[in-house]
Amino acid sequence: MSHEDTPKGAKITFQVDGRACEGFHHESLLGALRRLGFEVPSLCFHEAVSTYGACRLCLVEVQKGRKSRITTSCNFPVTAGLQVRLDTPAVQQNRKIVFQLLLAKAPASPEVRALAAEYGVHSTPYKVSEEAKDNKCILCGLCARVCTEVVGANAIAFSGRGSHKDMVAPYDEAAEACIGCGACVEVCPTHCIGLRETPEIRTIEKWHRDLPLQKCEKCGRPFAPTFQLMTLGKRVGMKLSDFKVCNDCR
Amino acid sequence: MANRIKSVSDLEVYRKKLLAARDPKRKTVAICTSGCTAYGSMKLNTAFREELRRRGLEQKIDIKLTGCHGYCERGPLVVIHPAGIFYQRVKVEDVPQIIERTLLKDELVESLLFKDADGKPCPHEDDVPFYKHQMRVLLANNSRLDPTSLDDYIALGGYQSLAKALSKHTPEALVKLIKDSGLRGRGGGGFPAGVKWESCRKAPSADGVRYIICNADEGDPGAFMDRAVMEGNPHLVLEGMIIGAFAIGHPGDPRGYIYIRNEYPLAVERVGIALQQAREYGLLGKDILGTGFSFDIKVNKGGGAFVCGESTALMASIEGDVGEPRAKHIHTVEQGLYDKPTNLNNVETWANVPLILERGLEWFTGIGTGDVKDNPWGGSKGTKIFALVGKVNNTGLVEVPMGASLRDIIFKIGGGIIGGKKFKAVQTGGPSGGCLPDSLLDMTVDFDKLSEAGSMMGSGGMIVMDESTCMVDVARYFLHFLAEESCGKCVTCREGLVQLCVIVDRICAGQGKAGDLELLEELGNTVADASLCALGQTAPNPLRSTIRYFREEYERHIRDKRCPAKVCKALITFSINDKCTGCTICAKKCPQSCISGEKKKLHTIDQSKCIKCGVCNDVCNFDAVSVE
Numbered sequence: 085m086s087h088e089d090t091p092k093g094a095k096i097t098f099q100v101d102g103r104a105c106e107g108f109h110h111e112s113l114l115g116a117l118r119r120l121g122f123e124v125p126s127l128c129f130h131e132a133v134s135t136y137g138a139c140r141l142c143l144v145e146v147q148k149g150r151k152s153r154i155t156t157s158c159n160f161p162v163t164a165g166l167q168v169r170l171d172t173p174a175v176q177q178n179r180k181i182v183f184q185l186l187l188a189k190a191p192a193s194p195e196v197r198a199l200a201a202e203y204g205v206h207s208t209p210y211k212v213s214e215e216a217k218d219n220k221c222i223l224c225g226l227c228a229r230v231c232t233e234v235v236g237a238n239a240i241a242f243s244g245r246g247s248h249k250d251m252v253a254p255y256d257e258a259a260e261a262c263i264g265c266g267a268c269v270e271v272c273p274t275h276c277i278g279l280r281e282t283p284e285i286r287t288i289e290k291w292h293r294d295l296p297l298q299k300c301e302k303c304g305r306p307f308a309p310t311f312q313l314m315t316l317g318k319r320v321g322m323k324l325s326d327f328k329v330c331n332d333c334r
Numbered sequence: 335m336a337n338r339i340k341s342v343s344d345l346e347v348y349r350k351k352l353l354a355a356r357d358p359k360r361k362t363v364a365i366c367t368s369g370c371t372a373y374g375s376m377k378l379n380t381a382f383r384e385e386l387r388r389r390g391l392e393q394k395i396d397i398k399l400t401g402c403h404g405y406c407e408r409g410p411l412v413v414i415h416p417a418g419i420f421y422q423r424v425k426v427e428d429v430p431q432i433i434e435r436t437l438l439k440d441e442l443v444e445s446l447l448f449k450d451a452d453g454k455p456c457p458h459e460d461d462v463p464f465y466k467h468q469m470r471v472l473l474a475n476n477s478r479l480d481p482t483s484l485d486d487y488i489a490l491g492g493y494q495s496l497a498k499a500l501s502k503h504t505p506e507a508l509v510k511l512i513k514d515s516g517l518r519g520r521g522g523g524g525f526p527a528g529v530k531w532e533s534c535r536k537a538p539s540a541d542g543v544r545y546i547i548c549n550a551d552e553g554d555p556g557a558f559m560d561r562a563v564m565e566g567n568p569h570l571v572l573e574g575m576i577i578g579a580f581a582i583g584h585p586g587d588p589r590g591y592i593y594i595r596n597e598y599p600l601a602v603e604r605v606g607i608a609l610q611q612a613r614e615y616g617l618l619g620k621d622i623l624g625t626g627f628s629f630d631i632k633v634n635k636g637g638g639a640f641v642c643g644e645s646t647a648l649m650a651s652i653e654g655d656v657g658e659p660r661a662k663h664i665h666t667v668e669q670g671l672y673d674k675p676t677n678l679n680n681v682e683t684w685a686n687v688p689l690i691l692e693r694g695l696e697w698f699t700g701i702g703t704g705d706v707k708d709n710p711w712g713g714s715k716g717t718k719i720f721a722l723v724g725k726v727n728n729t730g731l732v733e734v735p736m737g738a739s740l741r742d743i744i745f746k747i748g749g750g751i752i753g754g755k756k757f758k759a760v761q762t763g764g765p766s767g768g769c770l771p772d773s774l775l776d777m778t779v780d781f782d783k784l785s786e787a788g789s790m791m792g793s794g795g796m797i798v799m800d801e802s803t804c805m806v807d808v809a810r811y812f813l814h815f816l817a818e819e820s821c822g823k824c825v826t827c828r829e830g831l832v833q834l835c836v837i838v839d840r841i842c843a844g845q846g847k848a849g850d851l852e853l854l855e856e857l858g859n860t861v862a863d864a865s866l867c868a869l870g871q872t873a874p875n876p877l878r879s880t881i882r883y884f885r886e887e888y889e890r891h892i893r894d895k896r897c898p899a900k901v902c903k904a905l906i907t908f909s910i911n912d913k914c915t916g917c918t919i920c921a922k923k924c925p926q927s928c929i930s931g932e933k934k935k936l937h938t939i940d941q942s943k944c945i946k947c948g949v950c951n952d953v954c955n956f957d958a959v960s961v962e
Contacts, residue, residue: 154864156864159661178860185825211833217767246821247818
């Protein structure tokens with residue numbers, strides 16, 4: 085049976101550093117490696133959303149037939165007979181440079197620094213620009229993918245291209261479609277989005293969004309942004325008045 | 335519809351009817367209205383029409399507004415058919431003379447003829463060295479047909495290949511034919527078209543939908559091959575696509591797109607007209623030529639992002655998404671546009687298809703290098719169009735057989751370097767191509783040789799540079815172009831290119847440090863190896879090739895703080911030497927007013943104010959400005 089005929093998700097075997105491993109046809113190689121317990125660094129990958137291939141950290145060497153090459157594993161599909169090598173000199177060299185580039189892009193991120201340090205990279209030979217000095221965002225796009233694919237709010241997106249690329253709310257003004265659920269804040273690998281709360285208002289800093297909070301009728305604690313309850317309620321045919329109490333008091 | 339051609343045999347009947355109604359001796363004035371419009375060729379059109387009307391000749395002599403004839407350096411170009419008399423740099427004032435002497439009396443207007451190096455006038459295209467050494471197959475009809483006339487195309491044998499494909503070939507046989515021909519993708523990668531067709535044909539599609547795409551998002555600076563084909567002979571591209579659709583998608587539901595950058599308004603217009611005509615004639619749409627095969631093509635206008643020339647970004651763009659590439663581990667022939675099997679080829683690739691059917695496998699494989707008999711990667715077959723630009727005498731479009739040498743292209747066809755200066759390098763393959771030095775001038779140009787030399791075929795840009803070009807500055811220019819055009823999706827391309835720019839900028843600014851060259855090489859390697867798409871993977875080519883062939887020039891910048899080509903402003907100084915006669919012209923023209931001196935005495939430049947614009951050098955009549 086050729087690869088083309090193998091149904092997606094069929095159980096197959098492939099090799100990692102010479103060791104036979106089980107995987108599923110066309111699943112993400114990074115996903116498979118992590119499930120199998122191999123350590124591969126990555127910042128832009130999350131099982132819950134589509135792969136994007138932005139951070140270039142999950143590099144591995146793959147070989148099919150005679151051809152061997154470097155690739156990111158997150159967007160590489162597992163197939164039967166695939167040979168994967170994890171920590172080759174080429175992988176180490178390229179990963180080092182990717183870390184150095186990330187350190188110059190997001191020098192203010194402790195997460196990037198910590199991960200780079202784990203792989204022996206402690207500084208960068210590249211220029212840290214004036215705008216980058218306080219930057220933590222690595223433009224991995226996880227926030228937007230979660231917002232679109234999981235939350236369904238489509239509140240944020242990339243703007244610009246090349247070095248002008250940025251992750252923003254539309255026009256970099258308050259994101260009107262943002263329901264304040266905080267999924268982006270949770271998923272962000274460098275914690276650069278920022279969520280603040282007073283008893284009345286939840287603020288998602290990066291999207292300039294202030295949302296009034298619904299208070300529990302029983303305990304009086306704020307439990308979710310009103311707009312979130314309205315939006316999600318609409319999807320399942322419920323009204324705001326149906327959400328009067330918090331989870332704990334229900 | 336009145337013009338609908340209902341069967342394969344009717345096409346031949348129609349063609350014969352067209353030919354019978356045409357007088358082969360009828361005089362026709364063919365004016366380039368492609369690139370030459372920039373020289374005012376539309377004014378020539380008006381002038382010819384007015385003059386013919388004034389003389390009552392408008393019914394006797396035709397005027398044909400054609401596509402690009404190729405010799406752009408000498409535009410506006412006018413060819414008088416059927417004699418094929420080639421007039422160059424024609425002005426409105428020349429029109430009465432051309433009518434009076436050439437059209438009425440069959441005489442030559444010598445002043446408008448091209449003169450070769452010995453001063454000998456060249457009456458016909460084939461006499462002109464620029465054309466003599468070319469092999470114009472794809473561009474052959476560009477000066478013969480009106481791109482807005484399907485009848486012109488049919489009269490010249492157009493759509494005969496489609497008729498042949500639909501009536502005499504099976505789709506499988508057509509795929510095999512293209513595979514055996516060794517035709518490789520003209521858009522950049524040089525992937526064998528037949529192999530792609532075969533994979534796309536074999537890829538499963540539940541509802542039978544397969545997309546056939548023509549990539550006409552030609553974005554390389556200085557490249558205009560595809561534009562010339564679309565503006566000059568759009569039906570050739572459409573015919574290739576329709577044949578491809580039949581080969582790849584029949585039986586099934588093939589659907590076509592042409593993705594044209596919107597900066598090519600004339601191409602968009604002419605392809606649009608061609609599509610409309612092809613539909614009216616029954617060559618496109620439902621039941622093509624009465625064979626039951628159906629296929630139609632939509633035009634998608636690109637918004638100007640260079641990266642949208644990358645196939646997956648192009649498909650995302652058609653879908654209405656941001657033009658970002660995706661990894662191609664699952665090939666687009668399996669899952670491309672709207673996740674359907676998709677076959678994308680570029681304009682020139684599609685244009686080759688009807689010619690291969692018309693003239694046969696042996697003709698095509700007889701042109702070019704290598705042997706593709708058992709291996710479609712085994713050589714480079716057919717011709718290739720190059721946009722020859724830069725410091726070369728004859729800029730224009732050049733079509734040569736694969737395997738022509740760089741020297742022949744640049745010196746025999748291109749006429750050598752402007753002003754007799756020394757050749758320094760040629761960049762092939764567009765902004766992400768490499769710069770090749772004079773030691774490689776005798777290299778034959780094909781896909782594999784160019785790759786081995788650290789460059790690439792790309793889509794066929796060819797930028798010639800002379801001794802006054804600084805190769806570090808060239809690398810800097812292209813790195814900035816690509817950093818600007820990167821989609822910014824992946825770190826290595828987005829951040830890597832920006833950092834390469836930072837380092838090269840500082841070298842050009844005289845702040846290069848020991849180790850910079852090694853840093854450039856190291857980072858360049860990673861951008862090439864670890865980027866997501868071909869834009870990033872090839873972006874370091876100009877840098878790596880200039881380091882490979884012109885390392886000394888980098889070292890002079892870094893170590894000696896000198897720019898040998900005297901281009902990098904921070905590394906040069908202007909001074910006035912003792913040839914100065916004190917004529918004061920430099921002092922008068924200096925925009926900074928930083929040149930002083932008495933009349934008839936040696937002048938001096940105040941270095942603290944000099945902006946190194948070079949005006950003093952340009953205006954000096956005594957060679958008295960030294961640049962060091």
